[in-house]
Amino acid sequence: MKSIKYTAAAALILVSFSAHAGDTGSAFKALFSAIAQVAAQQQADYAGSRQGGREEAYHEDGYQQAGYYEEQPVIYNISGSWGMRSGKVNRFQKSYDGYYVIPVGRGKGVHYVEIGENLYQDANSSGTYEVVDRDYMIWRSNDKRNHVIELFRQ
Structure with a gap:
């Protein structure tokens, strides 16, 4: 969340300096590309953390990932x-x-x-x-x- 705030602040400063220099079109392009990059990074981080949390909870509950093989039952030696x-x-x-x-x-x-x-x-x-x-x-x-x-x- 902090990275979004910092990136937005940096983009605003970049736009304001570019606007004063007279290059308004490229300033807006830079702003929107920076916001798009941050949004993509945040979405990837969020999806990774959600997936990791589900896998950890899955294994903590005692379940294991299903495989493509069938486990054979344990036959006990009762001698x-x-x-x-x-x-x-x-x-x-x-x-x-x-x-x-x-x-x-x-x-x-x-x-x-x-x-x-x-x-x-x-x-x-x-x-x-x-x-x-x-x-x-x-x-x-x-x-x-x-x-x-x-x-x-x-």
């Missing part, structure tokens, strides 16, 4: 021990097409096949594990009871 709120523990071992789930001290294991991204179902479709993140998963029964058990990585 290891997972505990329930009741204190019971299940051990997960990777198999060729899913995981073998062994309840520690409570019977024999069951093979769960991968049916989707971070989604595993047993062979007779009685239950499904849904991996929410690397340290949390949910088991749901696939019957009328719709029993839900939360598991946490140990």
